[in-house]
Amino acid sequence: MAIETMTVEAAQAMASGYTAIGAGLAVGLAGVGTGLGEMGIGAAAVGATAEDRDMFGLALLFTVLPETIVIFGLVISLLLLFQ
Amino acid sequence: MFQPKPMTHLLIAAPKEQMASVVTELYRHRVFHITDFVDQGKEGYEGVRLGTPLEGAGELSTSLLKIRSIENVFQTSPETLFDVPKRPVATIRQAIERELPAIEAEVNDLTVQRSAAESRIRECEQRINELKPFALVPLEMDLYRGYDSITAIAGYLDKDVDISVPHEKYYAARKDGNFIVVFVETKDAAEIERTLSDAGFQSVTIPNETGSVQAAVDKYTADQSQAKVVFDTANAKISELKAKYADLLAACDEVLSGDVERAEAPLRFATTEEAFVVDGWVPADHIEPITAGLNQATGGCVYVTVDDDEIDATAIPVEYNNPSFAKPAELFMDVYAHPRYNEIDPTLILAIMFPIFFGLIVGDVGYGIIFLILALFARKLAMFKGEGGKNLIKILVGSSISTIFFGLLYSEFLGYALPWHAIIFQRHLAIGADAAAHATGPDAMPMLIMSVWFGIAYITLGRIFGMINHYRMDHPGKHRSKAILGQLGWIAILWGLLILVWSFFSMEQMFGIVGMMPDFTTAPLIAPGLSVAALGGLILLVLGCIFLAQENVLDLMEIPTIISHVLSFCRIAAVGLSSVAIAMVVNYLSFGMFIDPALANLDAVGVIMIIVGVLIFVCGHALNVGLGILGGGLHSIRLHYVEFFTKFYVGGGIKYNPFGLKRKFSEE
Structure with missing residues (x-):
């Protein structure tokens, strides 16, 4: 049985592997969330900018608002990897 | 600093025959912001109507129209011309009188030729079809x-x-x-x-x-090609004229626009049968010269009053009052909103903190130098035109210097370590050939804690500014006290939560970090599980909630935003670390996997490997430079806009726009 014969080193390696997967999921899934959020805002922002060039600054700002979500994901993965 | 320039409300009354001299004098000073008179038949304004333009306004407008139509043919406009040597006004006036009719005739002639040729070409094409x-x-x-x-x-x-x-x-x-x-x-x-x-x-x-x-x-084909020749010749001649006269036309446009603006100024005045009144604002330090000037110009036939009555602050024009180093940041302020007269103007904080955040995020000597070179190139090539573009370049220069400074502290050069150990935070990851040297990994936790401190400071400061703004901008009374107390409530909740966290969790025990955050876990207990500190935090939290609820109960739902806004500052650490990671991965891919092995055993394949490695190195770092500017800039500005300004900043003030001409192509 694989589990019964597992050494301490192997268990640690496995644990750090799972941590890495967790960190990856944290960033990846949060990134998907951000993408979904920015999708609608981005489309509307491009429309607004096409109507009025002065909107560009504000439109860019609105577009990056959901970026916070992926930053949280990044922070979680940093905590997982480097604490 | 933190305040716009103080403005004074000025009322100028004079007999109608002095109108031209008053207008000219106000125009010359270029400090008077005219408040347009609106003829609404208000009580006390019976018989007062809008003024009529000064003599000659019609002819001036016609001349201006002619110039604009030529500019239209040339497809130029004064807004798109920069760095043109200035011409004396007298020469320009002479040109308007002497050269302009000839230019106009020539251009008209050419446009007629061109459009005739164009329609002939189209006609032939139709016939052939x-x-x-x-x-x-x-x-x-x-x-x-x-x-x-x-x-x-x-x-x-x-x-x-x-x-x-x-x-x-x-x-x-x-x-x-x-x-x-x-x-x-x-x-x-x-x-x-x-x-x-x-x-x-x-x-x-x-x-x-x-x-x-x-x-x-x-x-028809022969006809068509003939017409094409005529069309091209006319176009070439127009381009020739454009190259020759575009600058002169812009100058004429400017001078005439000024004349028209002056001639039409009375349309903004309140007039009666015999007299007129101009209502407007001047920076407080300009009252003396403008009053003296008006008196002199009219021979004393003018009545200038400083109006001390309280006026709705939203009607007062706002001119920034910042030290010169902070001027470029006004660009970012105007993108968000122009400040109101009686609110705190946070430009100075933005001007100081934006480059610091930018530097903290990117923090790499190599990238800093690249940004600096890019900025200087952009200035040299005049890639960003106009005032806004120049300010943007100034901000980029400041940010690159800050990036270099923090790069020296972080000991980073394009992802490589400099010969010394990082002075403040170690950000290198255990990647590539030097993995052993950075085996401990980056100081992620201390950086995150520093970022959180920025968040706490910003949000507390934002709420304090909010209290000051409410005190200044709201009408005295119950509503104002409630609003101020509400802001205090936010601060109390933030700090109550912090003290609670500190009394239950020790940074030292959890992460082995000492000194970056207070540790109240050892505070004396007053009941099982409840220390003095925790009680204090709890009291603050409850008090804060009460303060908040008395202003608006629904605000209680917003309490989680305190946590999310503070944590949002973590991006300073997180975005920075991801930028270092990209740089190190690029270095590992290019040198570690292609160039170094190829150099160890150089042959024909090795040469190709070196080329591929160099390509990866250049493209990878170019990508990271782009991401650095976008990430460093956008995240820094967003932290101000979203997490800071929303706490206190209202904006929407009127821009101070003094009556007079900002000369770009002409000089007296």
Whole structure:
């Protein structure tokens, strides 16, 4: 049985592997969330900018608002990897 | 600092005959912001109406219109011209009188020629298109007309048809529509058309030409190319004129615009039969010179009053009042909103903190130098035009210097370590050949804690500013006290939560970090599980909630935003670390996997590997430079806009726009 014969080193390696997967999921899934959020805002922002060039600054700002979500994901993965 | 320039409300009254001198004097000073008079028939304003333009306004407008139409032909505009040497106004006026009519005549002539040629080209093209299908029929064009009892019918149809009456038919099957020409007796024409229309017939007019089709096509083609030559010559001449006169026209435009603005200024005044009143604002330190100037210009026939009555602050024009180093940051303020007169203007904080955040995020000597070179290049090539562009470059220069500074502290050069150990935070990851040197990994936790401190400071400061703004901007009374108390409530909740966290969690025990955050876990207990510190935090938290609820109960739902806004500052650490990670991965990919192995054993394949490695290095770092500017800039500015400004900043003030001309092409 694989589990019964597992050494301490192997268990640690496995644990750090799972941590890495967790960190990856944290960033990846949060990134998907951000993408979904920015999708609608981005489309509307491009429309607004096409109507009025002065909107560009504000439109860019609105577009990056959901970026916070992926930053949280990044922070979680940093905590997982480097604490 | 933190305040716009103090403004004074000035009312200028004078008899109507002094209007021109008052306007000229105000125009010369270029400090008076005119508040437009609106004729609403308000009480006390009976018989007061809008003024009429000064004499000559009509002619000036006509001249200006002419210049604008020439500019339109040239496709130039004063807004798109930069760095043009200034001309004396006298020379420009002379040019308007002497040179302009000639230029106008010449340009008009050329535009007429050009449009005639253009329409000729189009006409020929149409004729050629009309003739094309007839080339399929072996008949000369004269044969289609001139009969008494025979009619020619021509057009496209879907498929060939049988015609029952006597006729002569030419049919050509083509991919883009089958072409048919039928000659029938005129009396049968109606019937034939019916038969044809059943087969999807679309008739075409028979061109009124003579001779062979090819000859006619050739004639029009020759005509067309001739017209093209005329068109191109006219265009070339117009371009020549444009190169010669665009600057002069811009200068004339400026001078005339100024004249028109001056002549039409009375449209913004309140006038009666004999007198007029100008209502407006001047920076407080300009009252003396402007009053003296007006008195002198009118020979004392003017009455200037400083109005001390309290006026709605939203009606007061706002001019920034910042030290010169903070001026470029006003660009970012205006992107968000122009401040109001009586609120705190946070430009100074933005001007200082934006480059610091940028540097903290990117923090790499190599990238800092690249940003600096890019900024200097952009300035040299004048890539960003106008005032805004120049300010943007100044901000980029400041940010690159800050990036270099923090790069030295972090000991980073394009992801590599500099010869010394990081002075504040170690950000290198255990990647690549030097992995062993950075085996401990980056100081992620201390950086995150530092970021959180920035968040706490910013949000507390934002709420304090919010209290000050409410105190200044709201009407004294119950509502104002509630609003101020509400802001205090936010601060109390934030700090209550912090103290609670500190009394239950020790940074030292959890992460082994000492000194970056207070540790209240060892505070004396007053009940099982409840220390003095925790009690204090709890009291603050409850108090804060009460303060918040008394202003608006629904605000309690917003409490989680405290946590999310503070944590949002973690991006300073997180975005920075990801930028280092990209740089180190690029270095590992290029040097670690391609260049170093190839150099160790150099052969033909090795050379290709080196080229690939160099390509990866250049592209990877170029990508990271782009991401650095975007990430560093956007995240820094967003932290201010979203997490800081939303706490106190209202904006929406009127821009101070003094009456007078900002000269760009002319000088007195």
